Amino acid sequence: MSQFSEAQSEDSARALREDPNRDQTAWVGWIVFAAAMMTILGIFHALQGLVALFKDEYFVVSDSGLVLSVDYTAWGWVHLIGGLIIAGAGVALFAGRMWGRIVGVVMAMLSAVVNVGFLAAFPVWSALMILVDVLIIWALTVHGSELKS
Numbered sequence: 001m002s003q004f005s006e007a008q009s010e011d012s013a014r015a016l017r018e019d020p021n022r023d024q025t026a027w028v029g030w031i032v033f034a035a036a037m038m039t040i041l042g043i044f045h046a047l048q049g050l051v052a053l054f055k056d057e058y059f060v061v062s063d064s065g066l067v068l069s070v071d072y073t074a075w076g077w078v079h080l081i082g083g084l085i086i087a088g089a090g091v092a093l094f095a096g097r098m099w100g101r102i103v104g105v106v107m108a109m110l111s112a113v114v115n116v117g118f119l120a121a122f123p124v125w126s127a128l129m130i131l132v133d134v135l136i137i138w139a140l141t142v143h144g145s146e147l148k149s
Helices: 002-018 028-054 072-094 098-117 123-146
Strands: none
Touching (some): 028 098, 028 123, 098 123
């Protein structure tokens, strides 16, 4: 009897894999979460970039206090361009695009690295953004294939 149930479960699993119209699993919520967080994260980066470009005295740490010694205008451009790319990938992820997953993982990794450089200026904010980056990477790599267009 157990051999019959094992064979039946294998047939069911094969049918689910082969059927392109199968129902989506509950893990789709994690991908929607990642897409929403990527869009929000991109907007946050873009806003932070605009602040660095137009009012760099807002940041309380001198240039020498950053992990990397660069001009706030350079940081502003990095944040602005990266934020727009992350937000665009988040929107593409809502449509189930594979390139949105790839760009999302790469940009979330870069976002985490960039925020390490900004830890001296805003430690709590940068730590929160790194946490969001980690959640995005986890959701996209573990459950990314669950969302189809």
